[in-house]
Amino acid sequence: MNSSPEDAAIELELALSAGTVHWGPGQRVRILTRNGEPAQAGDGIAAELARLLSGSPLPPGVRRTVDAAPGTVVGHERGLGAGIDMTNWNVVVDERLIVKVVGRLGDGDRAVRVTRAVAERCPDVLPLLHGTLELDTPHGRATVATVHQFHADSVDGWTWAVDEAGAAVAASQRSAWPRQLGRLVARVHAALADATAEATAGGSPGPGAIAAPLGATLPPPADGPPDATDAGALRLRARWGALAAVLAAAPALRAPRFAIHGDLHVGQVLRDATGTMRLIDFDGDPLGDFDPDAAEAAVDVAHLLVSLDLVGAIVAKRQGDHPAIRAWADHARHDLLAGYRDVSPHLAGAPLLDERRLPALEAQQLLREVAYAERYLPRWRYAADWAITHRFDPDPELEDPPWTPPDSPTT
CATH class of the missing domain: 3.90.1200.10 (Aminoglycoside phosphotransferase (APH), C-terminal lobe)
Incomplete structure (x- = not known):
């Protein structure tokens, strides 16, 4: 599935025991706890998604594709840190898996297809893809989450x-x-x-x-x-x-x-x-x-x-x-x-x-x-x-002040 104007009006929801993943108008994702608060690492949603890939019963409309079984999921979660990957939602699970929920419905399909093409031919250049979770939509199946190997020392x-x-x-x-x-x-x-x-x-x-x-x-x-x-x-x-x-x-x-x-x-x-x-x-x-x-x-x-x-x-x-x-x-x-x-x-x-x-x-x-x-x-x-x-060379007729480092504590 690729994003299209028709998809922009789709509203879909993935109901989990730990919370809800919801794609609304414009396909943007909202990930909420059972109390309706924005989900964070530690709320259990990423671990539950990893368990779905590991073999837990699937909610209605959800399918899984397993590339390499991730094994038993204990469920310890942590975030990647502020400012990491603004497009998607990422959580590290058990210090060995990274669970990504795609930020816009349909965007994950291309990434997974390309990743699998590379992994088939030179697997050593990518983190191992454990698999994907897909959701049925009116226009076909869409990848909504991926689980990769997490390299803690990288x-x-x-x-x-x-x-x-x-x-x-x-x-x-x-x-x-x-x-x-x-x-x-x-x-x-x-x-x-x-x-x-x-x-x-x-x-x-x-x-x-x-x-x-x-x-x-x-x-x-x-x-x-x-x-x-x-x-x-x-x-x-x-x-x-x-x-x-x-x-x-x-x-x-x-x-x-x-x-x-x-x-x-x-x-x-x-x-x-x-x-x-x-x-x-x-x-x-x-x-x-x-x-x-x-x-x-x-x-x-x-x-x-x-x-x-x-x-x-x-x-x-x-x-x-x-x-x-x-x-x-x-x-x-x-x-x-x-x-x-x-x-x-x-x-x-x-x-x-x-x-x-x-x-x-x-x-x-x-x-x-x-x-x-x-x-x-x-x-x-x-x-x-x-x-x-x-x-690039400046126009000699225009003002060109020298570049100086910004006064900011962050990159």
């Missing part, structure tokens, strides 16, 4: 990559992990292309397909001067012409299209104590302005390259901006692409990655980052601001 890249980058900058060293990550992503792309690729004629999509979201995602700065206190707006305005020029210069695609990750950044990369990396959350881009089931490898790679710059921005916020951080980011980006080329995934003789399109797709992703910060997380805007400031 942390996501907004923690480990930032800490490691900061240490590397302080020691004037380059990091080894970007090349490793490039190889991992190339393997995932090879698996996904094998499972989902479609033939792509040269010339589609072309420059317009990349440039179009520029206007839809973020309006250009006004002709008049922005608020004099908003230095970020001044810097963006000074580089708007350079961004638009890169977008307009995007060449037509000469690579296969297939189902990509769709929201690939370092935060989607778990790393454990042994250095093993695993990709998570194949849910697609929260801004949703492209089809992740018929996209190109360069979209994922561009997003990941941008996230390396965002790691640099966080380090600059912590340490103060200086050239060594930009040098680290340059090396990390170079090494990630080198790792991808080490694997060099192809389909029917055609390389999956069309590197000519990376500059435009990176520019597009940076503007998405600005738009995301404007809509959902204003304190995050400084990171895209740092990357845009250092990657």
Whole structure:
């Protein structure tokens, strides 16, 4: 099941002994305790969902698909922490399972389908999927919850990559992990292309397909001067012409299209104590302005390259901006692409990655980052601001104040 205008009017409820999972207008989920309060870790709902996958009797209209039996569920619950995964509801159960309830009805189907395609071909790059719970709807079955293996010693890249980058900058060293990550992503792309690729004629999509979201995602700065206190707006305005020029210069695609990750950044990369990396959350881009089931490898790679710059921005916020951080980011980006080329995934003789399109797709992703910060997380805007400031030349006729670290205790 995929989300559609008809689905938006559906109201469905999954009644559990510990509470209720309810999808209302717009398909947004509400997870409530028996007392009608918003559910949290410890209220028993995640454990009950895990038990349903383990073999407990299913409520009416619910089905389960077991990929790897999760075993006995004791039921200890804890949250992942504030600010983790704003789209879906996640709870750790028994320190070995992570239960996710999808935030919008239908959104889980694509993620599960793509996850299974990768797991079949290279299972070592993902946390083990134990299985899914599906709910009958007027338009078919929809995945409403997933249960994956939880690696208690793993942390996501907004923690480990930032800490490691900061240490590397302080020691004037380059990091080894970007090349490793490039190889991992190339393997995932090879698996996904094998499972989902479609033939792509040269010339589609072309420059317009990349440039179009520029206007839809973020309006250009006004002709008049922005608020004099908003230095970020001044810097963006000074580089708007350079961004638009890169977008307009995007060449037509000469690579296969297939189902990509769709929201690939370092935060989607778990790393454990042994250095093993695993990709998570194949849910697609929260801004949703492209089809992740018929996209190109360069979209994922561009997003990941941008996230390396965002790691640099966080380090600059912590340490103060200086050239060594930009040098680290340059090396990390170079090494990630080198790792991808080490694997060099192809389909029917055609390389999956069309590197000519990376500059435009990176520019597009940076503007998405600005738009995301404007809509959902204003304190995050400084990171895209740092990357845009250092990657694009300003118009010499426009005011261009220097980037300075924001005065905020949070990332």
